[in-house]
Amino acid sequence: xxxxxxxxxxxxxxxxxxxxxxxxxxxxxxxxxxxxxxxxxxxxxxxxxxxxxxxxxxxxxxxxxxxxxxxxxxxxxxxxxxxxxxxxxxxxxxxxxxxxxxxxxxxxxxxxxxxxxxxxxxxxxxxxxxxxxxxxxxxxxxxxxxxxxxxxxxxxxxxxxxxxxxxxxxxxxxxxxxxxxxxxxxxxxxxxxxxxxxxxxxxxxxxxxxxxxxxxxxxxxxxxxxxxxxxxxxxxxxxxxxxxxxxxxxxxxxxxxxxxxxxxxxxxxxxxxxxxxxxxxxxxxxxxxxxxxxxxxxxxxxxxxxxxxxxxx
Amino acid sequence: xxxxxxxxxxxxxxxxxxxxxxxxxxxxxxxxxxxxxxxxxxxxxxxxxxxxxxxxxxxxxxxxxxxxxxxxxxxxxxxxxxxxxxxxxxxxxxxxxxxxxxxxxxxxxxxxxxxxxxxxxxxxxxxxxxxxxxxxxxxxxxxxxxxxxxxxxxxxxxxxxxxxxxxxxxxxxxxxxxxxxxxxxxxxxxxxxxxxxxxxxxxxxxxxxxxxxxxxxxxxxxxxxxxxxxxxxxxxxxxxxxxxxxxxxxxxxxxxxxxxxxxxxxxxxxxxxxxxxxxxxxxxxxxxxxxxxxxxxxxxxxxxxxxxxxxxxxxxxxxxxxxxxxxxxxxxxxxxxxxxxxxxxxxxxxxxxxxxxxxxxxxxxxxxxxxxxxxxxxxxxxxxxxxxxxxxxxxxxxxxxxxxxxxxxxxxxxxxxxxxxxxxxxxxxxxxxxxxxxxxxxxxxxxxxxxxxxxx
Numbered sequence: 219x220x221x222x223x224x225x226x227x228x229x230x231x232x233x234x235x236x237x238x239x240x241x242x243x244x245x246x247x248x249x250x251x252x253x254x255x256x257x258x259x260x261x262x263x264x265x266x267x268x269x270x271x272x273x274x275x276x277x278x279x280x281x282x283x284x285x286x287x288x289x290x291x292x293x294x295x296x297x298x299x300x301x302x303x304x305x306x307x308x309x310x311x312x313x314x315x316x317x318x319x320x321x322x323x324x325x326x327x328x329x330x331x332x333x334x335x336x337x338x339x340x341x342x343x344x345x346x347x348x349x350x351x352x353x354x355x356x357x358x359x360x361x362x363x364x365x366x367x368x369x370x371x372x373x374x375x376x377x378x379x380x381x382x383x384x385x386x387x388x389x390x391x392x393x394x395x396x397x398x399x400x401x402x403x404x405x406x407x408x409x410x411x412x413x414x415x416x417x418x419x420x421x422x423x424x425x426x427x428x429x430x431x432x433x434x435x436x437x438x439x440x441x442x443x444x445x446x447x448x449x450x451x452x453x454x455x456x457x458x459x460x461x462x463x464x465x466x467x468x469x470x471x472x473x474x475x476x477x478x479x480x481x482x483x484x485x486x487x488x489x490x491x492x493x494x495x496x497x498x499x500x501x502x503x504x505x506x507x508x509x510x511x512x513x514x515x516x517x518x519x520x521x522x523x524x525x526x527x528x529x530x531x
Numbered sequence: 532x533x534x535x536x537x538x539x540x541x542x543x544x545x546x547x548x549x550x551x552x553x554x555x556x557x558x559x560x561x562x563x564x565x566x567x568x569x570x571x572x573x574x575x576x577x578x579x580x581x582x583x584x585x586x587x588x589x590x591x592x593x594x595x596x597x598x599x600x601x602x603x604x605x606x607x608x609x610x611x612x613x614x615x616x617x618x619x620x621x622x623x624x625x626x627x628x629x630x631x632x633x634x635x636x637x638x639x640x641x642x643x644x645x646x647x648x649x650x651x652x653x654x655x656x657x658x659x660x661x662x663x664x665x666x667x668x669x670x671x672x673x674x675x676x677x678x679x680x681x682x683x684x685x686x687x688x689x690x691x692x693x694x695x696x697x698x699x700x701x702x703x704x705x706x707x708x709x710x711x712x713x714x715x716x717x718x719x720x721x722x723x724x725x726x727x728x729x730x731x732x733x734x735x736x737x738x739x740x741x742x743x744x745x746x747x748x749x750x751x752x753x754x755x756x757x758x759x760x761x762x763x764x765x766x767x768x769x770x771x772x773x774x775x776x777x778x779x780x781x782x783x784x785x786x787x788x789x790x791x792x793x794x795x796x797x798x799x800x801x802x803x804x805x806x807x808x809x810x811x812x813x814x815x816x817x818x819x820x821x822x823x824x825x826x827x828x829x830x831x832x833x834x835x836x837x838x839x840x841x842x843x844x845x846x847x848x849x850x851x852x853x854x855x856x857x858x859x860x861x862x863x864x865x866x867x868x869x870x871x872x873x874x875x876x877x878x879x880x881x882x883x884x885x886x887x888x889x890x891x892x893x894x895x896x897x898x899x900x901x902x903x904x905x906x907x908x909x910x911x912x913x914x915x916x917x918x919x920x921x922x923x924x925x926x927x928x929x930x931x932x933x934x935x936x937x938x939x940x941x942x943x944x945x946x947x948x949x950x951x952x953x954x955x956x957x958x959x960x961x962x963x964x965x966x967x968x969x970x971x972x973x974x975x976x977x978x979x980x981x982x983x984x985x986x987x
Binding site: 233360361371372498 | 806808810816819822823915927943949950964965967972
C-alpha cells in the first residue's frame with residue numbers, strides 16, 4: 219500500500235510537470251505578445267517583456283517557472299491586476315476558497331443524493347418510483363449545465379424573485395442554492411443511474427440470496443451487503459466528477475457572477491496573463507490529479523479484492 | 532429355402548419376414564432424391580448480425596421512439612430551412628424583438644390583405660415587410676403565365692399584389708392606403724408576356740410566415756437560426772465522433788495486438804492524457820489555434836479543396852476537431868484494447884498469423900470487424916458528448932465564430948437578454964437537450980442490441 223501510494227504520488231508530480239511544459243508551450247504558441255495593444259509601440263512592448271523576463275529564451279523561462287514553483291512562488295500577474303503576486307490572487311482574494319466551497323458542496327450533493335436515489339430505484343425496480351427516477355435522471359444527463367443554470371436563474375431569481383440574481387461572493391446560504399443545484403444536477407443523475415445498475419447487479423448475486431435465506435433483515439442486507447459491493451463503479455466515477463465539476467464551475471460561476479477561479483481562468487486565458495494561466499492550470503490540475511489519487515486509494519478501502527499494484531483493464 | 536433356414540436356428544432372421552412385419556419396401560434403401568433431402572432439412576432463414584441487432588433494437592420501444600425523434604430533429608435541422616422563407620443570417624429590419632408567433636407592424640398589414648390576392652411580391656426576400664421596389668425591369672411567373680414589367684421610378688413602402696382574375700392583375704399598393712384589411716387606392720401596372728433581357732425575377736410570397744420562435748434583437752428569425760445551429764451542432768458531433776473512432780480504434784488495436792513494451796508505453800500515454808484536466812487544455816488550445824488556423828486558411832484555401840472546406844467551417848470548429856483528435860480518443864482506445872486483448876487469443880487470429888498475414892491486415896480484416904459492437908456504441912455515445920463540449924465552448928465565447936451559429940452560441944447569445952426574452956434561450960436549449968437526450972437513448976438501445984451480453 220505504502221509503495222503504491224508513493225509510486226502514484228511520484229507519477230502525479232511527473233504528470234503535473236508535463237502539464238506545466240505543455241501549458242507553457244501552448245501559452246507561447248499564442249501569436250503576438252501579451253502587451254500588444256493598439257496604442258503600444260514596439261519599444262514599449264520590448265521594455266515590458268524585458269521587465270517580466272519574456273525576452274529570455276523559452277527554455278530559460280520554463281526553467282524559471284519550474285524553479286519558482288518549487289519554491290512556492292507562483293509569479294506576478296502581468297495584466298489583469300499588474301504586479302500583484304498570483305498567489306495572492308488565487309488564494310487570498312477568496313477565489314480558490316469560493317470555487318472549492320462550491321465544488322465540494324456540489325460533489326457532496328451529487329453523492330448524498332445520487333447514491334440513495336440509485337438504491338431506491340434498484341430496490342423498487344419496475345415500480346412507478348423507478349420509472350419516475352429513470353425519466354428524471356435520463357433528462358438530467360441530457361441538459362447542459364449552462365442551460366440549467368440559466369433556466370434556474372430566470373425562474374427563481376427573475377420571475378419568482380426567491381433567490382438573488384447575482385450570487386456574488388456567496389455570503390449568505392441562499393446564494394449557494396442555485397449554483398450548487400446547477401453544478402451538481404448532472405452528476406447526481408449520472409451517479410443515480412450508475413448506482414441503480416450496480417445495485418441491481420449486486421442484489422442478484424448469490425451471497426445476497428444466501429444472506430436473505432439466513433434471515434438477514436432487508437435494511438441490513440442493503441446497507442451492509444449490497445451497498446458496499448455496488449459502490450465501486452461510483453467510486454471510480456468520482457475522479458472524472460471532480461474534473462467535471464471544475465469544468466462546470468466555469469459556466470456556473472459566469473452565469474451566477476461568482477468571482478471564482480473558473481471564471482477567472484477563462485478571463486486570463488483571453489487576456490493572456492501568462493503567470494496567472496500557468497498558476498491556475500497547475501492548481502486546478504493538481505486538484506484533479508489529487509482527486510484521482512484519492513479515488514484510487516478509496517477504491518482499495520471499499521473493495522479489498524482490488525490489488526493496487528497490477529492495473530489491468 | 533425359407534423353411535430350411537428357420538430350421539437351422541431359431542435366431543436366424545428371415546429377411547423376407549422382416550420386410551413383411553415392418554412394411555419395408557425395396558426402394559426404401561435407394562439413395563434419396565435431392566427433393567427429399569431438402570424436405571428433411573429444417574430451413575431457417577439465415578439472419579445476419581445486423582438483422583439480428585435491428586430485431587432486438589426494434590423491440591426496444593424507448594430507443595425506437597428516441598430514434599424517431601432524432602430523425603425528426605435531423606429533418607428539422609437539414610430539411611426544415613427549405614420550408615421557411617427566413618434564413619439564419621438575414622436581418623429583418625422591421626421585425627426585431629418579436630415573441631413567438633408575433634408579427635411586426637408591416638407583417639400585420641400584409642397579413643390583413645393576403646387573402647384578397649392570389650400572391651404578392653417584394654424585391655428582396657423580406658417576407659411580410661413592405662419594402663421598396665427600385666427602378667428596373669422585373670418579371671413574375673405565376674399560374675403558367677409570365678408577367679413582365681418595367682418600373683420607371685422606384686416605389687417606397689409598398690407591396691405588389693397579383694390578382695389573376697382581376698381586369699388589372701398587377702396592383703401596386705402603398706402602405707398608407709391599407710386600412711382594416713382593405714385598400715381603396717392602387718396603381719395598376721402594365722405588363723407584357725416577354726421579359727426584357729436584364730429583368731429580375733420577383734420572389735413569390737404566398738403568405739406571411741409566422742416567426743414560430745420569435746426574432747432576436749437584430750431581427751433574425753430564431754427558428755431559422757435554431758435550425759441552422761442544430762445542423763452545425765450535429766455536424767460537429769458526428770465529425771468529432773468519427774475522428775475519435777478512427778484514432779481511438781487504430782491506437783487501441785495496435786496497443787492490444789502488439790502487447791509487451793509497445794502496449795505498456797502506449798497505455799502509459801493513454802493514462803497520462805486521461806489524467807490531464809482536458810478542459811483547461813481545450814481552452815488554451817482554442818485560443819492558440821485560432822490565429823494560426825486562420826493564417827493557414829488564407830494561404831491555402833485557393834489551392835486546396837480540403838483547406839477550402841475547413842475554412843468554410845471556421846477556425847473555431849476546426850480547433851474543436853483538433854481538440855478531439857488530441858485529447859478525446861482515449862476512452863475509445865481503452866475499450867478497443869480490452870476487446871482486442873480478448874480477441875487476439877482466438878483461433879482465427881492464430882490461423883491468419885500462421886498464413887503470414889501482417890499485423891495491419893489482422894487488425895483490418897479480423898480484429899476491428901469483430902469489435903463492431905463496441906465501436907458503434909462508443910461512437911454513437913461520443914456524438915452527444917461532442918455536442919456538449921462544443922456548446923460549452925461556444926457558451927464561453929470560443930468555438931463557433933460570429934456569422935455562424937450553433938446551439939451553444941445561440942444559448943449564450945440569449946443569456947444576455949434572458950430576463951426580458953427568456954424564449955430566446957428556451958427554444959435552442961430544448962432542441963439541444965432533445966438531440967443529446969435522443970442520442971443517449973439511441974446509444975443505450977444500440978448497446979443492448981449489439982452487445983446482448985451487457986443487458987441485464
